[in-house]
Amino acid sequence: MEYQEAKDKFISTWGSLGTLWGINKAMAQIQSLLFISTKPLSMEEIMEELKISRGNTSMNLRQLMDWGIVTKELIPGERKEFFTTEKDVQELARHIAKERSRREIKPVIKILKDVSSIKDDGTEKTKELIKQTKALHDLAETADAMMNKIVNQEQNWITKSLLKLIK
Amino acid sequence: MEYQEAKDKFISTWGSLGTLWGINKAMAQIQSLLFISTKPLSMEEIMEELKISRGNTSMNLRQLMDWGIVTKELIPGERKEFFTTEKDVQELARHIAKERSRREIKPVIKILKDVSSIKDDGTEKTKELIKQTKALHDLAETADAMMNKIVNQEQNWITKSLLKLIK
DNA sequence: TTAAACTTTCAATAATTATTGAAAGTTTAT
DNA sequence: ATAAACTTTCAATAATTATTGAAAGTTTAA
Numbered sequence: 273m274e275y276q277e278a279k280d281k282f283i284s285t286w287g288s289l290g291t292l293w294g295i296n297k298a299m300a301q302i303q304s305l306l307f308i309s310t311k312p313l314s315m316e317e318i319m320e321e322l323k324i325s326r327g328n329t330s331m332n333l334r335q336l337m338d339w340g341i342v343t344k345e346l347i348p349g350e351r352k353e354f355f356t357t358e359k360d361v362q363e364l365a366r367h368i369a370k371e372r373s374r375r376e377i378k379p380v381i382k383i384l385k386d387v388s389s390i391k392d393d394g395t396e397k398t399k400e401l402i403k404q405t406k407a408l409h410d411l412a413e414t415a416d417a418m419m420n421k422i423v424n425q426e427q428n429w430i431t432k433s434l435l436k437l438i439k
Numbered sequence: 440m441e442y443q444e445a446k447d448k449f450i451s452t453w454g455s456l457g458t459l460w461g462i463n464k465a466m467a468q469i470q471s472l473l474f475i476s477t478k479p480l481s482m483e484e485i486m487e488e489l490k491i492s493r494g495n496t497s498m499n500l501r502q503l504m505d506w507g508i509v510t511k512e513l514i515p516g517e518r519k520e521f522f523t524t525e526k527d528v529q530e531l532a533r534h535i536a537k538e539r540s541r542r543e544i545k546p547v548i549k550i551l552k553d554v555s556s557i558k559d560d561g562t563e564k565t566k567e568l569i570k571q572t573k574a575l576h577d578l579a580e581t582a583d584a585m586m587n588k589i590v591n592q593e594q595n596w597i598t599k600s601l602l603k604l605i606k
Numbered sequence: 607t608t609a610a611a612c613t614t615t616c617a618a619t620a621a622t623t624a625t626t627g628a629a630a631g632t633t634t635a636t
Numbered sequence: 637a638t639a640a641a642c643t644t645t646c647a648a649t650a651a652t653t654a655t656t657g658a659a660a661g662t663t664t665a666a
Binding site: 310386404 | 440441442445446448449452456458460461474475476477526528529532543547550551554557560562563564565567568571572575577585589
Binding site: 296297298324325326327328331351 | 623624625626627628633634635
């Protein structure tokens with residue numbers, strides 16, 4: 273496999289993985305293009321490489337910046353803006369995990385808590401609703417906490433310890 | 440909050456969380472309905488409760504069965520089929536994690552491996568592609584392994600140990 | 607058998623989500 | 637100030653994905 277083929281494969285795979293996880297294709301592709309680029313890219317270059325429109329590029333770059341994984345780079349002497357993504361996978365994972373937790377997991381945990389806190393009227397169905405949503409709440413909270421802790425830790429010693437422990 | 444309100448809130452929250460993670464609404468809602476039901480439900484009952492068509496119900500029940508989290512229940516003396524979902528959250532999480540790993544993560548890991556194994560032609564861009572996809576590969580593999588181990592373990596001692604370790 | 611009770615399939619349609627492109631907006635150099 | 641270089645916005649449109657409903661298929665009881 274040659275460079276170009278490998279590059280295309282990586283970008284399109286990452287793009288379709290994105291859609292599978294609720295992230296749109298263009299956004300995932302822009303990020304992956306930046307991820308393997310050796311230098312910051314301009315909007316023109318991104319549009320050109322991925323064959324997407326200016327508007328699409330602009331909107332998705334904005335979203336990536338909102339997620340904290342892409343930043344504007346100002347290149348001296350250049351009028352236009354250039355973009356880079358976080359290059360350290362560990363840091364990248366941290367950002368994504370943190371944001372998804374904040375935007376998606378935490379609000380759901382809140383609702384599970386509310387639902388599981390309704391007053392028990394003694395009926396079987398109410399008891400079941402309370403029991404099951406409470407179980408889900410506890411699971412979600414534990415999983416969220418674990419994920420955040422793991423991802424926030426300095427890599428290596430922790431991962432190694434964990435892997436040793438659970439093997 | 441009364442029972443009915445709490446129930447509706449739970450089902451619709453779970454449904455929209457689903458869409459956010461690439462699982463369709465009806466599928467997530469059927470599962471959550473079964474999850475808090477005190478007894479197996481027939482197709483009629485599911486259609487009625489969620490106001491969705493017979494075809495939709497049938498197709499999504501099938502998918503849930505493919506995922507291994509819903510099973511047919513045969514009730515003696517009843518002609519029609521009844522359905523239940525795995526009621527134990529731990530077990531539910533195990534199934535989902537396992538299936539997502541198998542269907543989505545593993546194939547991507549494979550591609551990352553292929554891409555990161557192209558021959559190094561000495562150019563900077565090839566070196567970068569190899570380096571970055573290798574890092575992603577390693578991260579994905581570690582995360583996948585950890586998730587599977589964690590989720591496969593008997594609960595409690597492991598979770599407690601982990602939480603203690605990473606706190 | 608056969609017909610009633612039930613489930614599945616799938617083409618048509620609806621709903622949702624992504625993308626475009628051009629107009630409006632902003633910044634910078636002169 | 638102004639115009640060129642660039643970015644953002646957003647209504648229109650395209651692409652994708654979910655849903656319906658009725659016909660075809662299957663199972664069971666008599």
